[in-house]
Amino acid sequence: MVLQLNDNEIDAVLKKVNFEKMKGLVPVIIQDANDNKVLMQAFMNEEALQLTLTSGKTHFWSRTRNRIWLKGETSGHHSLVKNIFLDCDNDAILFKVHQLGPICHTGQETCFHNQIVVKRTEN
Amino acid sequence: MVLQLNDNEIDAVLKKVNFEKMKGLVPVIIQDANDNKVLMQAFMNEEALQLTLTSGKTHFWSRTRNRIWLKGETSGHHSLVKNIFLDCDNDAILFKVHQLGPICHTGQETCFHNQIVVKRTEN
Numbered sequence: 428m429v430l431q432l433n434d435n436e437i438d439a440v441l442k443k444v445n446f447e448k449m450k451g452l453v454p455v456i457i458q459d460a461n462d463n464k465v466l467m468q469a470f471m472n473e474e475a476l477q478l479t480l481t482s483g484k485t486h487f488w489s490r491t492r493n494r495i496w497l498k499g500e501t502s503g504h505h506s507l508v509k510n511i512f513l514d515c516d517n518d519a520i521l522f523k524v525h526q527l528g529p530i531c532h533t534g535q536e537t538c539f540h541n542q543i544v545v546k547r548t549e550n
Numbered sequence: 551m552v553l554q555l556n557d558n559e560i561d562a563v564l565k566k567v568n569f570e571k572m573k574g575l576v577p578v579i580i581q582d583a584n585d586n587k588v589l590m591q592a593f594m595n596e597e598a599l600q601l602t603l604t605s606g607k608t609h610f611w612s613r614t615r616n617r618i619w620l621k622g623e624t625s626g627h628h629s630l631v632k633n634i635f636l637d638c639d640n641d642a643i644l645f646k647v648h649q650l651g652p653i654c655h656t657g658q659e660t661c662f663h664n665q666i667v668v669k670r671t672e673n
Contacts, residue, residue: 432668440666448613454577454591463586468577468642490571512662515654519591521662531638539635539644543563545555 429483429525430508437480440511445518446473452488453520457530459537460509460523466530467538471520483508485522504528552606552648553631560603563634568641569596575611576643580653582660583632583646589653590661594643606631608645627651 432440446453452470459466469487471479475495478486485498485506499505506524513520531538555563567576575593582589592610594602598618601609608621608629622628629647636643654661 511666543634
């Protein structure tokens with residue numbers, strides 16, 4: 428089941444979230460609800476959060492394109508919201524999602540696919 | 551084993567990370583390496599990242615206190631770095647950690663403990 432909120436529930440969430448610290452934006456984390464992989468990090472403004480809560484599909488604020496975008500708007504690789512968690516001071520949001528297709532534009536299943544590997548030869 | 555990098559390795563990481571998008575800061579995600587719970591979201595500037603990579607303990611930039619802080623500097627609840635992943639465009643970092651004690655100042659094991667729960671009565 429996708430988590431979609433009604434108007435009263437959305438108002439309550441919007442009131443709680445602290446958008447002030449980042450001048451209208453809040454950092455969000457997208458995590459796979461099935462295997463708990465962290466899939467991506469992005470930002471939402473109030474409208475993107477409202478659209479996410481209404482539709483059950485993640486919407487973000489693109490700082491480079493300066494507009495709202497629906498994740499998967501061209502690829503169809505939507506992130507369907509299953510659970511939402513606010514952090515202790517309400518300035519970050521964790522979305523646990525059912526991910527349709529790879530989330531990363533590179534085709535990888537997570538955007539965090541570049542591991543820092545330390546290789547040392549023992550002397 | 552805690553992941554501690556040497557100077558050359560640190561230089562390579564610092565060069566990769568895009569600090570420009572947030573005027574000197576990069577959003578970071580702290581995830582438990584054992585059970586994959588997302589523990590907290592924070593920000594690092596270049597110095598905080600360098601200190602993290604050198605010591606193997608997470609250091610952050612506090613936007614409210616306007617200074618670097620070592621996670622657990624008063625509580626002893628350090629986050630020991632096990633693995634590091636950059637995202638696809640190098641503007642977010644995921645740290646998988648071994649967490650000593652609860653990470654949240656409230657005593658909860660994760661800062662993301664406020665779940666948005668929707669309760670609807672069926673008519």
